[in-house]
Amino acid sequence: xxxxxxxxxxxxxxxxxxxxxxxxxxxxxxxxxxxxxxxxxxxxxxxxxxxxxxxxxxxxxxxxxxxxxxxxxxxxxxxxxxxxxxxxxxxxxxxxxxxxxxxxxxxxxxxxxxxxxxxxxxxxxxxxxxxxxxxxxxxxxxxxxxxxxxxxxxxxxxxxxxxxxxxxxxxxxxxxxxxxxxxxxxxxxxxxxxxxxxxxxxxxxxxxxxxxxx
Amino acid sequence: xxxxxxxxxxxxxxxxxxxxxxxxxxxxxxxxxxxxxxxxxxxxxxxxxxxxxxxxxxxxxxxxxxxxxxxxxxxxxxxxxxxxxxxxxxxxxxxxxxxxxxxxxxxxxxxxxxxxxxxxxxxxxxxxxxxxxxxxxxxxxxxxxxxxxxxxxxxxxxxxxxxxxxxxxxxxxxxxxxxxxxxxxxxxxxxxxxxxxxxxxxxxx
Numbered sequence: 001x002x003x004x005x006x007x008x009x010x011x012x013x014x015x016x017x018x019x020x021x022x023x024x025x026x027x028x029x030x031x032x033x034x035x036x037x038x039x040x041x042x043x044x045x046x047x048x049x050x051x052x053x054x055x056x057x058x059x060x061x062x063x064x065x066x067x068x069x070x071x072x073x074x075x076x077x078x079x080x081x082x083x084x085x086x087x088x089x090x091x092x093x094x095x096x097x098x099x100x101x102x103x104x105x106x107x108x109x110x111x112x113x114x115x116x117x118x119x120x121x122x123x124x125x126x127x128x129x130x131x132x133x134x135x136x137x138x139x140x141x142x143x144x145x146x147x148x149x150x151x152x153x154x155x156x157x158x159x160x161x162x163x164x165x166x167x168x169x170x171x172x173x174x175x176x177x178x179x180x181x182x183x184x185x186x187x188x189x190x191x192x193x194x195x196x197x198x199x200x201x202x203x204x205x206x207x208x209x210x211x212x213x214x
Numbered sequence: 215x216x217x218x219x220x221x222x223x224x225x226x227x228x229x230x231x232x233x234x235x236x237x238x239x240x241x242x243x244x245x246x247x248x249x250x251x252x253x254x255x256x257x258x259x260x261x262x263x264x265x266x267x268x269x270x271x272x273x274x275x276x277x278x279x280x281x282x283x284x285x286x287x288x289x290x291x292x293x294x295x296x297x298x299x300x301x302x303x304x305x306x307x308x309x310x311x312x313x314x315x316x317x318x319x320x321x322x323x324x325x326x327x328x329x330x331x332x333x334x335x336x337x338x339x340x341x342x343x344x345x346x347x348x349x350x351x352x353x354x355x356x357x358x359x360x361x362x363x364x365x366x367x368x369x370x371x372x373x374x375x376x377x378x379x380x381x382x383x384x385x386x387x388x389x390x391x392x393x394x395x396x397x398x399x400x401x402x403x404x405x406x407x408x409x410x411x412x413x414x415x416x417x418x419x
Contacts, residue, residue, distance in 0.1 A: 046368055047368060058263045058411075101374070101376065101407065101409045102252065102406045102407050102408070102409050103406055103407075104403045104405075104406060104407060106401075107400075107401050107402060107403045107404075108399070108400050108401065108403065109376075109378055109396050109399040109400065109403060109407070110396070161252075161406075164252075165251070165252040165254075167409070168409045168411060170374075202313060202314065204313055204372060206263070206372075206411060208263075
């Protein structure tokens with residue numbers, strides 16, 4: 001019985017995963033070659049700002065951070081490097097989320113969670129995430145932090161559906177006045193509920209993937 | 215044994231997905247699980263990820279601080295259009311939210327045969343410019359209110375457009391909140407959302 005339930009559970013999770021693999025034809029896209037008109041450097045003074053050394057805001061996510069067909073099978077993908085500046089006053093910790101704005105999970109309207117890093121302490125040496133945080137481990141994360149996606153205990157990255165029509169990937173950094181008390185299998189909904197009333201700042205960073213990605 | 219079985223199922227399902235993708239690439243007509251291609255939202259007035267023109271903003275038409283509750287400023291709603299609608303779509307919800315999840319505009323229960331919204335839909339739900347049966351609101355008006363962010367780089371924020379294809383009209387009140395509209399849509403999407411992002415108002419003209 002337990003085995004059957006486990007099996008059903010994995011099939012359910014996988015069908016959910018594949019509902020995000022929305023394969024589509026590459027016609028009439030609006031995301032082919034974005035030409036950001038807002039210089040990132042001009043907007044960074046004074047407020048919480050999230051950046052990546054690997055791609056620009058509104059730019060294309062490099063293919064390195066999108067799992068290829070082999071990596072999709074094993075859920076292995078390389079997370080991009082991220083860094084942030086200007087934490088607001090009273091900030092105790094940070095949460096990083098990455099969502100696929102186009103995809104929907106199980107016919108539901110919520111954006112799909114491809115990565116979250118929870119409980120990153122606010123200190124001068126930890127205002128960054130290095131490239132390639134390994135799935136299932138926290139050794140590359142600051143003490144007390146953990147990460148997961150909606151499906152795995154790590155970075156999931158863009159799924160193959162975005163190869164034929166780019167999606168918008170939204171990275172958001174939340175600055176919080178507390179450390180969150182959450183289980184390691186927390187969902188995006190639960191995370192958002194827990195963060196209510198604790199935000200001292202919120203900074204977005206947008207990338208598209210994967211038609212214009214290299 | 216259990217782990218082996220799970221692993222087998224995992225690999226099988228994933229392989230099926232990849233084969234499906236490969237076939238679609240060859241034919242150029244790959245469909246999602248609903249048999250449709252990715253829906254696309256656009257505007258003849260501005261491009262995705264480029265600044266929203268000032269005529270659609272409070273910033274460019276009237277300072278937001280003087281806008282009384284329930285009133286609309288001189289800002290007009292932008293023209294929008296969409297295509298590649300998933301099969302089985304009977305209604306749409308369009309939402310514009312800012313970086314803090316403030317509901318800047320919702321147009322709820324757009325009929326499934328509609329593919330565009332004209333520019334400058336007046337406040338309220340009686341205009342012929344609004345598709346029959348639809349209603350609109352913002353977080354503080356019964357229509358388009360428009361971004362009010364300043365034109366300085368440090369004050370610029372971004373606004374997220376999401377068009378949701380639905381299998382039925384929603385049974386929600388005309389003063390429903392963003393959360394209530396989102397909850398009402400649960401289980402009713404017919405495919406992926408169509409998305410645009412509009413930075414405002416630094417760089418807006």
